[in-house]
Amino acid sequence: MMYGPLTHRAATTPDATALVDADTDREWSVADLDSAVERVAGRLAALGVQPGDRLGVLLPTRPAAVRMIHAAMRLGAVLVPLGTRLSTADLVTRLDRAEVTTLVCGATTEADALAAADAATADVPVVSVDDADAATELAARSPDAVVPHDWSLDATLLVPFTSGTTGVPKGVRLTLGNVLASAAASAFRLGLDRAETWHVALPLHHVGGLTPVVRGPLYGMTVVCRSEFDAESVAADFERYDVTATSLVPTTLDRLLDATSGDLAPSLRTVLLGGAPATEELLERCQRRSVPVFPTYGMTEAASQIATATPAEAAAHPGTVGRPLFGTEVSVRADDGTERSPGEVGELVVSGPTVSPGYLDAEATAAAFGDDGLHTGDVGYRDGDGRLWVLGRTDDTILTGGENVAPATVVEALRDHPDVDDAAVVGVPDEEWGERVAALVVPADASLSAATLTEHCRDRLADYAVPKTIRFADAIPRTDSGTVDRDAVRERF
Structure with missing residues (x-):
């Protein structure tokens, strides 16, 4: 049986701390989180959510969103995470493209959810995890009994959105196999152990924020979530909760360094840095402050990381994103598709078990995915030792x-x-x-x-x-x- 990872973790280490809400300092054990997820899944089922449905989630980084992510897995619903900063038009486009069947919101996103659902092509019920003005309140429903869904490795688990070169949002089909392969490869590269505490302040519609939540039960680690990034608050969280790992983008890391002095926290072992290229100046600041930064190159289409440099590599070879992760292959291709030699620049093409089977749109899939892998639209090269260097985009994004x-x-x-x-x-x-x-x-x-x-x-x-x-x-x-x-x-x- 291939159930959601929380189901397995609850039977293994039920008393371990699974989740901490840094905004309220509340904690949940694995057993507590499992019970809460069971109730959420049961209430969703009572509202008619079934296996295979597309469950849109418009929530900030908070415990209710974490519970919803795991509840979708328990029910067999496909999770469609949505950005809380999107305009109504952007939300409508995503609801229509993903064929969302139910949209989950909270008090801060209810108005946006209702406006988008009202403008969507299909009828999309809106459910709130909080007290609601017009949406259906999830807590008002008595939960149905739920049998954990038995997933196959090739089943679509998540549909996060990314923007393509034309600006048309593309829903990426990530399978359970993609997610598990990414989790294993990431652990190998980062050198994680069973006592990790991962801080998440990134939005959950980004794979950088979403993947630690999904991987938490797989690794047996504690996830600390904060609804918004505030440098002083995040720095305090690192100390208070003995945070060992976090995911940041260069902008947030810069702000964190500006707001602090010395090392960020004595417990911190991993700063996974992605979302945009890190400047040489930022990497030098990290080295001077003993910040264990792992510059990474990743894509939604590859379930997060493609290549990640260790702190030692980043210090010795500034600008590299390291070598491809376990099971991932990156080739550098000329315009005619021939493979470039080390040191020669071309488009990066990625293949391996983390790579999505494609987009929701068949035409977009045909344009980007070929027999040799995913054509990323990124330009770069491999050096003689196999390290990857990303130079820019083939388009104007x-x-x-x-x-x-x-x-x-x-x-x-x-x-x-x-x-x-x-x-x-x-x-x-x-x-x-x-x-x-x-x-x-x-x-x-x-x-x-x-x-x-x-x-x-x-x-x-x-x-x-x-x-x-x-x-x-x-x-x-x-x-x-x-x-x-x-x-x-x-x-x-």
């Missing part, structure tokens, strides 16, 4: 603070303003965010201001996609073929 932003989506929002004639959007270097979204705008009305456009975009885009820099021009630089000359646009900033 902007990576800001660990979030992917498609320029076309931002341009569309800008052009929707009646006083905008034309616009171009690029990513420009930013010390805090890695890249920031910058917009060059041709106004139809000379009185148009950057502040007006910022407010306009906030109603249409996720907050991280709103341009942080807006400048005006008489015309957008274009090539002879009529496409935007992005290098010329960047020169304006």
Whole structure:
């Protein structure tokens, strides 16, 4: 039988601490969490959620979200984690593409959930884990009896979303086999032991935040969750709970270093750093402060990590993301598909047991997945010792603070303003965010201001996609073929 990992863990170490809510200092043992998950699963079943249903979850990083993740596994429902910062239009797109059958929210996300469900193509019931204004309250239902679902390794367990090069959100089918292979390979590389305490303050719609929650029962580790990243609070959590591992993006690690001095915590052994390339300056700060940073290259399509450098590798070879994880193969390909030699630059192609069987969309799957593996759209090379170096993207996607932003989506929002004639959007270097979204705008009305456009975009885009820099021009630089000359646009900033 292949049940969810919490079911097995409850029979193995029921008294161990499974979950800590850093916002309230409340703890759950494995047995306590297992019982709570059983009640949640039973109430969902009473509402009609069945194996194979698509369960959308719009919750911040809090215990209720952790319980919902494990409840979906217990029921056999496919989890569709959704970002709490998404606009209504973005949520509707994801609900429709994933064919979500029930949407779970909380007090802070109920209004967004109801608005998205109301605009979705299909009827999507909205259920709240808190007291609700209009959504169905989960706690009001008496739980049905639940038989733990027997999963097959090739069954789709999760459908997180990622942004592709066109900006169209793509739902990634991650199987139980993908997740288990990733968990094993990560443990091998990081050198984890059975006494880990992993701190999670990343959003749970990102694999960087989601995977520690899923892996907690597999490793037998404690998960400490905090609903929002605040550097001072996170630093205090590290000390209070003897945190041994955490997942961060460069922006949050920078803030954590700014807010502290010396080492981050004597117990800390692993800082898994992903979501965006780490600068050499950030890595040097970590070395000076004895921060055990593991720079990693990963993708949603590979269930998180693809390659991860150890702290020693990161210090000796700044900029590398290390060697591919156990079972993962990375080849470097030329445009014609031939494999490049060590030191030669090309597109990174990934294969192995962690790689998704594809997207929800068959056309997108055919475009990215081939006989040789997943064509990542990333450019890099392998050195003579097999270490991987990632140099950038084959497309123009902007990576800001660990979030992917498609320029076309931002341009569309800008052009929707009646006083905008034309616009171009690029990513420009930013010390805090890695890249920031910058917009060059041709106004139809000379009185148009950057502040007006910022407010306009906030109603249409996720907050991280709103341009942080807006400048005006008489015309957008274009090539002879009529496409935007992005290098010329960047020169304006």
